[in-house]
Amino acid sequence: MEFDCVTLRERPELETDIGHLHHQFPQFILGGDRTSRKHWRNLYRYYPEFQFTLCDSNGSVAACGHAIPLQWDGDVEHLPSGYDGVLEDGFESLNQRRTPNTLCALAAVTSPKYKSVGLSYQIINTMKYLAKMYDLQTLIAPVRPTWKGKYPLTPMEKYVRWIRNDGSSFDPWIRVHFRLGGSYLCVAQYSMTVTGSIREWEDWTNMSFPETGQYVVPQAFNPVEIDLQNDNGLYIEPNVWINHKVQ
Numbered sequence: 001m002e003f004d005c006v007t008l009r010e011r012p013e014l015e016t017d018i019g020h021l022h023h024q025f026p027q028f029i030l031g032g033d034r035t036s037r038k039h040w041r042n043l044y045r046y047y048p049e050f051q052f053t054l055c056d057s058n059g060s061v062a063a064c065g066h067a068i069p070l071q072w073d074g075d076v077e078h079l080p081s082g083y084d085g086v087l088e089d090g091f092e093s094l095n096q097r098r099t100p101n102t103l104c105a106l107a108a109v110t111s112p113k114y115k116s117v118g119l120s121y122q123i124i125n126t127m128k129y130l131a132k133m134y135d136l137q138t139l140i141a142p143v144r145p146t147w148k149g150k151y152p153l154t155p156m157e158k159y160v161r162w163i164r165n166d167g168s169s170f171d172p173w174i175r176v177h178f179r180l181g182g183s184y185l186c187v188a189q190y191s192m193t194v195t196g197s198i199r200e201w202e203d204w205t206n207m208s209f210p211e212t213g214q215y216v217v218p219q220a221f222n223p224v225e226i227d228l229q230n231d232n233g234l235y236i237e238p239n240v241w242i243n244h245k246v247q
Contacts, residue, residue: 001117002053003062005126008048015044017061018053021109024220028204028235030195035084039091043068043106046094050103050130054119063110065123069093069100069136080104082142082239083180103131103246105141122178124244128180131246139246142188143241145171149219156187156221156238169182174240191239198226201233209233 043051047068054063068090080089092101108123124160148159162170169175198209205217212222227235227244
């Protein structure tokens with residue numbers, strides 16, 4: 001099955017279809033990541049060439065990928081804090097007119113209809129192609145491992161080292177990156193910060209929080225800290241930094 005790559009620069013009207021795919025993300029991320037809510041629309045405005053879809057033979061959106069160019073010196077110590085930091089750094093580079101040398105992946109989403117046809121590989125390869133097209137030397141990604149939400153009490157540093165009997169990575173999304181030549185850099189401990197009122201967290205998770213403390217919520221990588229006195233829930237998500245060389 002063949003899929004055509006179409007960027008939002010070419011077809012900006014596909015933004016609506018992309019939005020439908022994003023509904024697969026946990027509601028607490030869609031609603032509570034303030035950094036993403038602040039910057040996401042500007043991705044489409046300033047970097048439409050790095051926001052793309054993969055369309056099937058009928059022209060329907062089967063998957064989408066999002067990335068942003070930024071400047072990185074190649075030192076692991078100088079990586080952005082993670083997903084939120086990438087958005088901040090990317091638009092700071094734009095505002096300060098710094099010449100980018102790196103493309104950073106932000107998201108890759110596949111329609112449930114096409115989960116088993118290998119589109120995740122094509123998304124990463126498309127990002128590498130775009131990086132090369134725009135003379136960016138490296139593709140990096142603060143990867144959100146597919147199955148980490150099943151093991152919220154396991155530290156990410158341990159989870160990322162889990163392997164299967166054949167020696168490949170336990171996590172499917174990390175495994176895809178490694179099969180395409182990606183290499184592990186480090187854990188982004190503070191990749192994403194989600195905050196919200198108790199009512200918001202109840203709406204996002206369909207749970208109740210009767211007392212202050214830590215709660216395991218569906219699809220969260222770490223427990224959520226609930227503070228009833230201050231009417232606040234705090235979730236800090238770790239991701240995994242992976243690096244791809246652009247040939």
